[in-house]
Each structure stands twice: as structure tokens, then as C-alpha cells.
Amino acid sequence: MHSLTKRSRLAAAAVGCSLVLAACGGGDSDTATPGASGAAKLSGTIQIDGSSTVAPLSEAAAEGFQEDNDDVKVVVGTSGTGGGFEKFCAGETDISDASRPIKDEEAATCKAAGIEFEEITVANDGLAVVVNKDNPITCLTVEQLKKIWEPGSKVTNFNQVDPSFPDLELKLFGPGTDSGTFDYFTDEINGEEGASRTDYQPSEDDNVIVQGVQGNKGGLGYFGLSYVEENPDALKAVAVDGGDGCVEPSTETVLDGTYKPLGRPLFIYATTKTVERPEGLAFLEYYIENSDEIAEQALYVPLSDEQKKEATAKIEALKG
Amino acid sequence: MTAQTGLQPDVRAPSKGLGRASSAERVTGKLFEVLLFACLGFGLLVLVVLLSDVIRDGLPRFNLDLVRNMPSTRPLRAGIQSAMMGTIWVIVTVAAITLPLGIAAAVYLEEYADKTRWYNRLIELNIQNLAAVPSVVYGILGLAFFARGPLDLGGSVLTIALTLSLLVLPIVIISCREAIRAIPTSIREGSLALGATRLQTVRRQILPNAIPGTATGSILALSRAIGEAAPVLLVAGGLIFITSNPSDLLSQATVLPIQIFNYVGRPQDEFRTVAAAAIMILLLILLLMNAAAILIRNKYQRKW
Numbered sequence: 001m002h003s004l005t006k007r008s009r010l011a012a013a014a015v016g017c018s019l020v021l022a023a024c025g026g027g028d029s030d031t032a033t034p035g036a037s038g039a040a041k042l043s044g045t046i047q048i049d050g051s052s053t054v055a056p057l058s059e060a061a062a063e064g065f066q067e068d069n070d071d072v073k074v075v076v077g078t079s080g081t082g083g084g085f086e087k088f089c090a091g092e093t094d095i096s097d098a099s100r101p102i103k104d105e106e107a108a109t110c111k112a113a114g115i116e117f118e119e120i121t122v123a124n125d126g127l128a129v130v131v132n133k134d135n136p137i138t139c140l141t142v143e144q145l146k147k148i149w150e151p152g153s154k155v156t157n158f159n160q161v162d163p164s165f166p167d168l169e170l171k172l173f174g175p176g177t178d179s180g181t182f183d184y185f186t187d188e189i190n191g192e193e194g195a196s197r198t199d200y201q202p203s204e205d206d207n208v209i210v211q212g213v214q215g216n217k218g219g220l221g222y223f224g225l226s227y228v229e230e231n232p233d234a235l236k237a238v239a240v241d242g243g244d245g246c247v248e249p250s251t252e253t254v255l256d257g258t259y260k261p262l263g264r265p266l267f268i269y270a271t272t273k274t275v276e277r278p279e280g281l282a283f284l285e286y287y288i289e290n291s292d293e294i295a296e297q298a299l300y301v302p303l304s305d306e307q308k309k310e311a312t313a314k315i316e317a318l319k320g
Numbered sequence: 321m322t323a324q325t326g327l328q329p330d331v332r333a334p335s336k337g338l339g340r341a342s343s344a345e346r347v348t349g350k351l352f353e354v355l356l357f358a359c360l361g362f363g364l365l366v367l368v369v370l371l372s373d374v375i376r377d378g379l380p381r382f383n384l385d386l387v388r389n390m391p392s393t394r395p396l397r398a399g400i401q402s403a404m405m406g407t408i409w410v411i412v413t414v415a416a417i418t419l420p421l422g423i424a425a426a427v428y429l430e431e432y433a434d435k436t437r438w439y440n441r442l443i444e445l446n447i448q449n450l451a452a453v454p455s456v457v458y459g460i461l462g463l464a465f466f467a468r469g470p471l472d473l474g475g476s477v478l479t480i481a482l483t484l485s486l487l488v489l490p491i492v493i494i495s496c497r498e499a500i501r502a503i504p505t506s507i508r509e510g511s512l513a514l515g516a517t518r519l520q521t522v523r524r525q526i527l528p529n530a531i532p533g534t535a536t537g538s539i540l541a542l543s544r545a546i547g548e549a550a551p552v553l554l555v556a557g558g559l560i561f562i563t564s565n566p567s568d569l570l571s572q573a574t575v576l577p578i579q580i581f582n583y584v585g586r587p588q589d590e591f592r593t594v595a596a597a598a599i600m601i602l603l604l605i606l607l608l609m610n611a612a613a614i615l616i617r618n619k620y621q622r623k624w
Contacts, residue, residue: 045572049557056586059561060393066563073564075572077475077557087557092474181587205589297393299587 042069042279049077050084050097053184054266056298057123058097061287064294068286072279082106088269089113094280096269099125099184116272118314120284122291124301126225126254127185127262130210130235132217136166139239139246142261145189148172148220153197158218172200173212173221185222188261210234224299225249225263255304265307266300275318284315374603378596386597390563391579395590400598403579405565406477407546407605410575413481414488414545419538421485422492423527426534429493430500431522451490458487459551467555475556478569483551488541495537499530532620539613543606549577559585576602 048058055078062074079087081098088096089110101119102110110117129145131137137158144161147153148170158165175181177194187193203209206223213219213235228237229251239246242260247253254263268287274280287294288303288311295302303311389399425447433440462483466473473479503526511521552575553559559582566573574582576598583595 052559052585055559055561056393062561063390063392063394063563070564073562073572075475075557076561078559079557083558175587206587 041071042282043071044277044279045073045075046095046274046280046283047075047077047093048095048097048268049079049087049093050268051081051099051266052078053099053125054081054097054122054268057266057294057300058095058268058287060294060297061122061283061290064290065283065286069279069282072283074283085110085269088117088271089115091115094270094274094277095284098267098269099264101267102269116318117269118271118318119267119269120288120311120314121265121303121307122268122287122311123266123295123298123303124251124254124307125184125264125266126249126251126259126301127181127222128225128228128237128249129220129222129240129262130213130228130237132213132219133236134217135168135236137238138236139241141241142189142243145240146191149174149186149196150190151195151197168218171212171216171219172197173209173219174200174202175209175223176202181222181224184264185262225251225254225301226296226299251301251304254301255307270315270318272318272320275315281315281319288312288315371603374596374599377593378598378600381593381597382600386594387601391561391574391582392563395586395588395594398583398591398594400576400579400594400601402562402565403574403576403598404601406480406562406573407575407602409477409566409569409573410481410484411542411546413477413569414484415538415542417481417485418489418492418541422489422538423496423534425489425493426496426500427522427526430497431518431526447490447493451494455487455548456550456554458483459554461486462551462555473570475560475572476570477566477573479555480552480573480575481569483555484545484548487548487551488545491541491544492538495541496530496534499533499537500526502533503529529622532617532622535616535620536613539609539616543609546575546605546609547577547602549581552578553581576605 046062048062055076058076062076066072066074076097077084077093081100084093084096084098085102085106086109087093089106091113098119102117129140135158140161147161148155149172155161156170158168158170174185174196177196182196183193186196190196201208201212203212206227209221209223210227210231213221228235228249237249239248240259240262241247242262244258244260247259249259249262253259257263257265270280270284275284288308291308291311292302386399387401387404389397390401391403392398429440429444433443435441435444462479465471466479466482467475471479471482473482507525507529508521511525512518516524556572556574556578559578560572560574561582562572562574580595580598580602583591583598
């Protein structure tokens with residue numbers, strides 16, 4: 001008798017467990033029904049993987065796309081640009097996020113697997129180096145920036161960077177170590193991702209960096225270009241000399257590729273197989289059509305009209 | 321000194337043993353007690369600081385919208401629904417896999433295995449070892465065998481559940497064995513003496529009486545699986561972003577720790593509030609599971 005009641009309790013628990021599962025399934029199908037308007041309802045799964053720098057763009061695109069197409073599941077992973085290409089060329093993903101162009105050997109792997117792909121630019125990444133408005137400096141070379149920011153750097157005054165610079169105590173501000181901005185800057189300036197001097201004021205909030213540089217005559221910091229573009233009077237963005245003379249940071253110089261090395265395009269890679277599926281094609285088209293809002297949402301520089309045309313042409317090329 | 325204190329009847333309250341211990345000894349005793357309490361207090365203090373910090377950060381977003389909304393790149397809309405559903409799917413699957421396997425393994429080891437045989441001792445030793453393997457190792461194993469390789473299940477609910485099952489199975493086996501071992505031998509002997517077979521003894525005596533210990537141990541093991549991020553990170557493909565709930569075992573899913581990780585890494589400050597609120601949900605689920613463990617234990621506990 002006693003054991004019987006116990007068994008029935010166990011059975012009740014088992015039923016409870018399966019109810020939980022059933023509830024999840026039910027909830028999911030509920031959300032699928034209301035959007036059943038539209039002529040041809042798209043469905044399926046789009047697999048995206050790759051660079052964590054590009055991921056915010058693809059995530060924003062995925063989110064927006066699924067609002068109109070709730071039967072399409074878009075999964076965005078972050079295995080890194082290299083890891084993403086590995087999966088992409090093994091046919092495991094439909095779209096690969098990349099913060100650099102595909103390497104020859106990666107392209108060879110793709111070709112060997114019979115995967116025909118196109119590189120589509122989806123946004124531009126640009127970093128601005130800023131100083132106080134009262135600072136007379138207008139241009140810094142990559143070497144000078146490295147001298148200031150390299151690990152173990154002992155530079156504490158602008159005149160130690162270059163004797164012609166003013167006698168101003170250096171106060172450094174920058175993003176925290178887990179931001180993509182930090183990775184990008186350290187990679188381009190110090191030659192190694194994550195290598196930086198540590199005695200600076202880190203903040204994930206751009207406004208803290210802005211206030212720091214505004215409040216210190218010798219302040220110097222770096223962050224995404226979009227802020228400087230929107231607030232040109234708050235700070236002075238210095239030109240950067242990457243070897244070909246000083247170039248002012250701006251959307252134009254990032255777009256035409258002259259603002260080096262702190263400006264770069266961000267890509268997604270798609271295959272002929274991606275566009276063969278209606279949901280894949282629709283997603284890519286959505287991505288480019290809404291690239292302005294997507295880039296803004298992810299805090300990047302949007303595509304130029306020319307880049308947009310080029311991107312559309314690439315999608316057309318994939319259709320064959 | 322030791323002989324003197326050894327005579328004391330109540331060791332916990334040395335002050336009561338008036339006249340026995342010298343005042344110096346009483347001071348040392350008291351100091352020791354204070355030291356022990358300080359150790360306990362330190363652990364609790366860290367927990368309180370951690371909890372209050374999370375609650376203070378997360379409270380503004382700890383509401384129904386958090387579980388009603390899907391993950392989003394817009395901080396004000398960001399929720400955790402797909403991650404919470406993913407966690408529920410995964411944990412129910414983990415329970416379905418580990419409980420039968422773990423209990424069966426424990427019954428074999430305790431009731432059937434001949435402990436003088438070398439292979440049984442080898443199995444025992446390895447189960448203990450497996451319980452100490454870092455979770456990320458199981459992640460690599462899951463990536464090679466479940467996500468890719470022979471099973472090729474991708475980053476699905478099943479892959480995540482199988483990987484986490486490997487992780488917690490040794491813990492389930494060990495706790496279940498201890499529960500079985502706590503049953504007095506006289507119960508088994510009595511059952512056998514009355515003519516019951518071994519199977520009948522296991523079914524009618526051993527398993528019902530092992531419920532409290534097994535349930536407690538298993539639920540604590542499942543709680544560990546819920547909080548794991550490292551192995552899931554490997555099998556699911558990094559900090560995945562999914563805005564739909566899983567619909568079956570083979571659909572791709574994200575879980576709460578991954579979603580929290582994803583939010584914490586974003587540049588906008590508001591996401592940290594969402595992450596803290598998500599941590600509160602995770603803690604709440606853990607708390608409920610632990611409460612269930614205690615309830616089950618109290619309900620089925622028997623004194624021999």
C-alpha cells in the first residue's frame with residue numbers, strides 16, 4: 001500500500017515533466033500562427049557563424065528579419081572569423097561573419113568542397129583617436145600611438161612622444177579589455193590583439209571616455225568613430241598617419257579605405273546555396289536593404305551608396 | 321591539557337564546565353569558536369555581497385517582460401525567453417538521460433557487483449575520477465562526438481543535454497550509491513529471508529527507500545548542469561544568439577548562462593542590467609530546485 005502511493009507520486013512527477021515539455025512546444029507553435037499572412041510564407045533555419053565583431057550586425061539583422069518572418073530561425077554563433085570560415089567551408093553554415101577578407105588557404109578549402117561564395121560588405125568599422133580641444137596636436141603616426149599604448153609603455157608626457165609636442169601630462173582613456181574596439185585597436189597599433197599598457201582609465205561607456213578627455217588638457221582616448229561624427233565640437237579627433245600621410249577620420253575616409261589602419265570594412269560571406277533557398281535570399285536582401293539601421297544599432301559606420309550597390313550586385317551574382 | 325578538556329561533558333560550551341578549565345583555556349576555546357564562526361561568516365558575507373549586488377543591478381529589469389521578450393540587440397527590448405525555454409528543454413532532457421542511467425548504474429554497483437573483481441573496482445575508481453574532470457573537457461568531447469563526428473547533431477538541445485549528462489552522470493551515480501548504501505543490510509536480508517528475489521528486493525525495498533538521497537543528489541547535480549556555460553559554449557558554437565524557442569530535441573537552442581554571457585559582453589550599459597536580471601532568474605530556478613530537493617527529502621525520509 002505504502003509503496004503504491006509512492007509509485008503513483010513518481011508517476012505524477014513524470015507526467016509533470018512531460019507537461020513542461022509539452023508546454024514549451026505549445027508556446028512555440030502559438031507564436032508561429034499569427035504571422036500567417038503574406039503570400040509565400042518563408043521557413044527554415046539560417047546558420048550564421050564567425051567573427052564576434054560582426055555578430056552584433058548579424059544579430060540585429062536576424063532580429064529584424066524574424067519579426068516579419070517568424071517561421072525562419074536565424075542562429076548567430078561567434079566562433080571567430082577563422083573558426084567561422086572553417087564551418088562555412090565545411091558546409092555547416094549558410095553565412096559567415098568576417099572582420100577580414102577570407103585567406104587564400106581558406107578559400108582553397110571552400111573551393112575543394114565545391115562551395116562558391118561571395119564577399120558582401122555589410123558595414124564599416126572605424127576608430128577615432130581623440131584629444132582635448134586645447135591640445136595643439138593634429139596628427140599622430142601609428143608608431144607614435146604605439147609608443148603611447150604599447151604594453152609597459154613609460155610615456156607620461158606628450159613631449160616624450162615627440163620633442164615637438166607640448167609639455168602636457170598624458171592622461172589615457174580607452175575601452176575595457178572585453179570590447180571589440182579594444183581588440184581591434186591593440187591589434188592594429190600594438191601588433192597583437194589584447195596587448196596594451198594597463199595604466200589607463202578603462203570604460204565600456206564611451207561617454208566616460210569623452211568626459212575624461214574633455215576634462216583633462218592632456219587627455220587622449222579612442223573609441224568608435226560614430227560618436228565623433230555626431231559630436232564634432234566636443235573633442236578633437238586627430239588624423240592618423242598609417243604610412244601614407246595624415247588622414248582625418250571620417251565616414252568618407254573610412255569608406256574610401258584611406259583611413260588606415262583604424263578603418264576597415266566588415267563582411268559577411270554567402271554561398272550560391274544560400275541564395276537558392278528563398279529564406280536565405282530574403283535574409284540577405286533584408287540585411288542590405290536595412291543596413292543603415294542595422295549598422296547604427298550595432299554602433300558601426302553604415303555602408304556608402306556605392307558599397308550598397310556593390311553588395312546588391314554580389315547577391316545578384318550569387319543567384320547566377 | 322587534553323586530558324583535562326577531554327573530561328568535559330559538553331565540549332561546545334566550555335564555559336559551563338566551571339572549575340574544570342582554566343580561564344586561559346576558556347579564552348582559547350572561545351577564540352576558536354569565534355574563529356570558526358568568522359570562517360562561516362566570511363563565506364556568507366561573500367554570498368550576501370554577491371546577491372545584493374546582482375539584485376541591485378538587476379531589479380529594474382526583473383519583470384515579466386524579461387521572460388516574455390526574446391533576446392534582442394536593442395537593450396530596452398531585450399529578454400531571455402528563448403534562453404529560459406532552452407534551459408528548461410535541456411534540463412528535462414538531462415534528467416531523462418541521467419536519472420535512469422545513474423540509478424541503474426548505482427544499483428548495479430551496490431547490489432550486484434562483486435567488489436572483489438578488479439573490473440568492478442576499476443569502474444568505481446573511474447566514476448570518482450570522472451566526477452573531477454573539468455567541465456570544458458566534456459565540452460570538447462561533446463563537440464567531437466555529439467555536435468560533429470559520429471552523431472553530428474549540431475548545436476541542438478540533444479547535443480547540449482548529452483554533453484551536460486556526461487558531466488553530471490558521475491555525480492548522480494555517486495549520490496545514488498550513497499543513498500543505497502545508507503539502507504541497513506537487515507532490510508535486504510529480511511526481504512530475501514521472506515522469499516523475495518533479488519529483483520523484488522531492489523524494486524520493493526532498495527529503490528523506494530533510496531528516493532530521498534537519490535532525489536537530493538540528482539537535483540543538486542541537475543542544478544550544476546543548469547549553471548554550466550563552458551561546455552555549452554563549445555558545443556553550441558560560441559555565444560549564440562537565437563530569438564526563437566526550441567521546438568524539438570533537434571532544434572538549436574541557447575541556455576541562460578550563454579545568454580547572460582552574451583549580454584554582459586555588449587557595449588551598451590543597459591545590457592548589464594538585463595544580464596543581472598537574467599542572473600536573478602537563473603538563481604531563482606536554482607533555488608526552486610534546491611527547495612524541491614529538500615521537500616522530497618523531508619517527505620520520504622525514514623528513520624531506521
